[in-house]
Amino acid sequence: MPSPRKNILVTGAAGYIGSHIALCCLLSGEYSVVTIDNFSNSFPEGLKRVTKIAQDALPADATEEDKKALEIEVFRGDITLKEDINQVFEAYKSKGGIWGVIHVAAHKAVGESGEKPIQYYENNITATINLLSIMEKYEVYRIVYSSSATVYGAPKQIPIPETSVLAPESVYGRTKHMSELILKDVCDSKPDLWRAIGLRYFNPAGSHPSGEIGEDPRGKPGNLLPLLSQMATGKFAEEGLKIFGNDYPTPDGTCVRDYLHVMDLAQGHVDALAALLRDDIFQNQASGTGFGGSGGKYKAYNLGKGKGMSVLQMVEAMRKATGFDYKYTIVGRRTGDVPDLTADPSLANKELGFTCKYGLEEMARDQWGFNKKYPQGYETKK
Amino acid sequence: MPSPRKNILVTGAAGYIGSHIALCCLLSGEYSVVTIDNFSNSFPEGLKRVTKIAQDALPADATEEDKKALEIEVFRGDITLKEDINQVFEAYKSKGGIWGVIHVAAHKAVGESGEKPIQYYENNITATINLLSIMEKYEVYRIVYSSSATVYGAPKQIPIPETSVLAPESVYGRTKHMSELILKDVCDSKPDLWRAIGLRYFNPAGSHPSGEIGEDPRGKPGNLLPLLSQMATGKFAEEGLKIFGNDYPTPDGTCVRDYLHVMDLAQGHVDALAALLRDDIFQNQASGTGFGGSGGKYKAYNLGKGKGMSVLQMVEAMRKATGFDYKYTIVGRRTGDVPDLTADPSLANKELGFTCKYGLEEMARDQWGFNKKYPQGYETKK
Ligand SMILES: NC(=O)c1ccc[n+]([C@@H]2O[C@H](COP(=O)([O-])OP(=O)(O)OC[C@H]3O[C@@H](n4cnc5c(N)ncnc54)[C@H](O)[C@@H]3O)[C@@H](O)[C@H]2O)c1
Ligand SMILES: NC(=O)c1ccc[n+]([C@@H]2O[C@H](COP(=O)([O-])OP(=O)(O)OC[C@H]3O[C@@H](n4cnc5c(N)ncnc54)[C@H](O)[C@@H]3O)[C@@H](O)[C@H]2O)c1
Numbered sequence: 001m002p003s004p005r006k007n008i009l010v011t012g013a014a015g016y017i018g019s020h021i022a023l024c025c026l027l028s029g030e031y032s033v034v035t036i037d038n039f040s041n042s043f044p045e046g047l048k049r050v051t052k053i054a055q056d057a058l059p060a061d062a063t064e065e066d067k068k069a070l071e072i073e074v075f076r077g078d079i080t081l082k083e084d085i086n087q088v089f090e091a092y093k094s095k096g097g098i099w100g101v102i103h104v105a106a107h108k109a110v111g112e113s114g115e116k117p118i119q120y121y122e123n124n125i126t127a128t129i130n131l132l133s134i135m136e137k138y139e140v141y142r143i144v145y146s147s148s149a150t151v152y153g154a155p156k157q158i159p160i161p162e163t164s165v166l167a168p169e170s171v172y173g174r175t176k177h178m179s180e181l182i183l184k185d186v187c188d189s190k191p192d193l194w195r196a197i198g199l200r201y202f203n204p205a206g207s208h209p210s211g212e213i214g215e216d217p218r219g220k221p222g223n224l225l226p227l228l229s230q231m232a233t234g235k236f237a238e239e240g241l242k243i244f245g246n247d248y249p250t251p252d253g254t255c256v257r258d259y260l261h262v263m264d265l266a267q268g269h270v271d272a273l274a275a276l277l278r279d280d281i282f283q284n285q286a287s288g289t290g291f292g293g294s295g296g297k298y299k300a301y302n303l304g305k306g307k308g309m310s311v312l313q314m315v316e317a318m319r320k321a322t323g324f325d326y327k328y329t330i331v332g333r334r335t336g337d338v339p340d341l342t343a344d345p346s347l348a349n350k351e352l353g354f355t356c357k358y359g360l361e362e363m364a365r366d367q368w369g370f371n372k373k374y375p376q377g378y379e380t381k382k
Numbered sequence: 383m384p385s386p387r388k389n390i391l392v393t394g395a396a397g398y399i400g401s402h403i404a405l406c407c408l409l410s411g412e413y414s415v416v417t418i419d420n421f422s423n424s425f426p427e428g429l430k431r432v433t434k435i436a437q438d439a440l441p442a443d444a445t446e447e448d449k450k451a452l453e454i455e456v457f458r459g460d461i462t463l464k465e466d467i468n469q470v471f472e473a474y475k476s477k478g479g480i481w482g483v484i485h486v487a488a489h490k491a492v493g494e495s496g497e498k499p500i501q502y503y504e505n506n507i508t509a510t511i512n513l514l515s516i517m518e519k520y521e522v523y524r525i526v527y528s529s530s531a532t533v534y535g536a537p538k539q540i541p542i543p544e545t546s547v548l549a550p551e552s553v554y555g556r557t558k559h560m561s562e563l564i565l566k567d568v569c570d571s572k573p574d575l576w577r578a579i580g581l582r583y584f585n586p587a588g589s590h591p592s593g594e595i596g597e598d599p600r601g602k603p604g605n606l607l608p609l610l611s612q613m614a615t616g617k618f619a620e621e622g623l624k625i626f627g628n629d630y631p632t633p634d635g636t637c638v639r640d641y642l643h644v645m646d647l648a649q650g651h652v653d654a655l656a657a658l659l660r661d662d663i664f665q666n667q668a669s670g671t672g673f674g675g676s677g678g679k680y681k682a683y684n685l686g687k688g689k690g691m692s693v694l695q696m697v698e699a700m701r702k703a704t705g706f707d708y709k710y711t712i713v714g715r716r717t718g719d720v721p722d723l724t725a726d727p728s729l730a731n732k733e734l735g736f737t738c739k740y741g742l743e744e745m746a747r748d749q750w751g752f753n754k755k756y757p758q759g760y761e762t763k764k
Contacts (some may be wrong), residue, residue: 362629
């Protein structure tokens, strides 16, 4: 008989990254998943498909109980409201409690964050504080946090180590940086109880190879890959593709980013949950960022491939995957863009056992996989 | 007939500094005051006395209406709850609206902040975000914020200009720094609407010369002057006075701080309210702190005397004021203490018209004035 799964609360599990995290948690055999999501940028349908994929992966002799353990309990709620979070923890008191939290839910559009700072601070900071407050109330002291490479701003050193100065250049980036500082302070306040890991994502791409779940942003995608993928379905044909600057100091002049497959990224969270139980990783703190030396158990890791790809390389990869003949125009540089954002992921490799199994070709294939199968995303009529 | 007063919401007006700010607003003749306070660290009595002092200062021919305008409307409420803040703004819709906000309410104990970070972030950050959100809803775009010299951490340059690097070294300091960053982002988002001034207080001391209002912390005071003043009433006799280190690189070896009279500090807020209306001060932004260059109308000012006083000098000043023979022992340095925190207040002098009218002797006299008259603080039975 398998040992009972630990209950993990994944906030925002219906979203792009959260759904893949939920899937990897279920596939690990270790965890069952509960989520709170207000579906402000996602659909409940995604969560059903996560369960379906995980159930399909069960061995033929799996019991009904095994299947049931893969169902995701969904609380429709808003994490800016403490009562809504409280409800989840209260409900789980009689179900063995929440073992740990992966805090994914947030607003994430850099440009919009500068226009609506109050909403961003509320959704990304007040919500984080609320969550920590309720966790403390229910004595749940383990958390993995979705941070972002934007905390580095324009880094001095490429590839970027975790010890780089944190100097975010947008409201969004500041909400991620402040959340990390708050987590660090909370861990420092009770080193014997709290443990937290912040994962600084570089550029997630692709989706589960089944094409059943994927990135389904509302409106025109702000990021390159979902845009290219949707363009291959015929969308945004008139507007075409704009490339912002080809005179950067990079091999082909266009900006270089560190794309990693979302399944690798998601698996990094399962790695981090296991790492929370280890003492050694918290002893050797990264220095230079104001983090460390306090005895508290907070640590941040880069999740990236450690290999940068230029905009033109990504367009070419998507052309191969989709067969679509992308037309693009080069326009002026966009304010705030930096030439190269490539991670140094060696700390995560070493201490979390994090690895990237998927290559560029698979990222492009799986990005397209979802849009090809579901050109209107989760709202596609079958 | 005098022009009608503008309604100012002072959060936390029942507290030590808030009560003096409320008083200066009333004495200015320009403003009437409404407050929201949960009395977590204060008593409603203080607000009644503020009104009384202001009424006593009216000319002999003042009308009942003149007197009534000095009453402070009190909403007992908690600013971590949006509904509570909303109630105030909603109530004022029919009373000419809130003209501007002075956001004073916060938790302020540095040591405690490290032990209870979640409560501090909630009370000092969530609350600030809540307030800004409700202000935006009611289209109130003017705010003066109670920041602190703790945002500078251990500064490289003495006296400290506003352009110093912000590197707070405590949870409390980070809540003040983050609040400033949030205010700045909010001002940047709508430069035509939002205007905010952050006032970085150095060491407020004393109280209104009447001795009717003053500093009445619960438990043993964490700050030097209230402690000395309470000791003169016979309290904490057994514990005695501990001076943390006399081997600092200062004239007499004890730490140097920039004490200013709370009436001067409070008047600085009235100056700041007027300055909110000026465009010129926002054009010439301080650089070097990540602040400036954006066109947004946020600006931070030091409020200090620009003259430091050592611990031993303050003990001597209080001895003269109280006649109490302080016994002290020198103990080891306290972690986190820096030798000298003296403000460069020249920017506030120049742009806000801020000046310090009271000297050291008056600070000591007025610190003692309240405790002498009310040895048990606001709970003193008369
Ligand atoms: N996608 C990226 O490129 C990227 C890069 C770095 C970091 N991140 C971070 O990863 C996390 C997930 O990003 P994503 O791309 O999956 O975004 P997403 O919008 O697809 O998912 C976010 C999910 O959170 C939910 N949510 C948002 N606010 C909520 C609230 N107040 N209460 C309840 N649910 C709420 C949304 O409905 C959605 O399901 C975010 O924290 C984001 O900042 C993303
Ligand atoms: N006193 C100092 O030495 C000093 C120095 C620098 C900055 N400051 C700042 O000045 C401000 C006022 O300090 P003070 O010395 O007057 O403190 P105080 O504790 O005397 O006053 C704070 C007031 O706010 C109220 N309050 C706190 N949390 C509240 C909440 N959630 N809802 C409603 N009311 C709430 C308290 O009841 C109290 O009346 C604070 O922001 C503090 O950080 C103080």
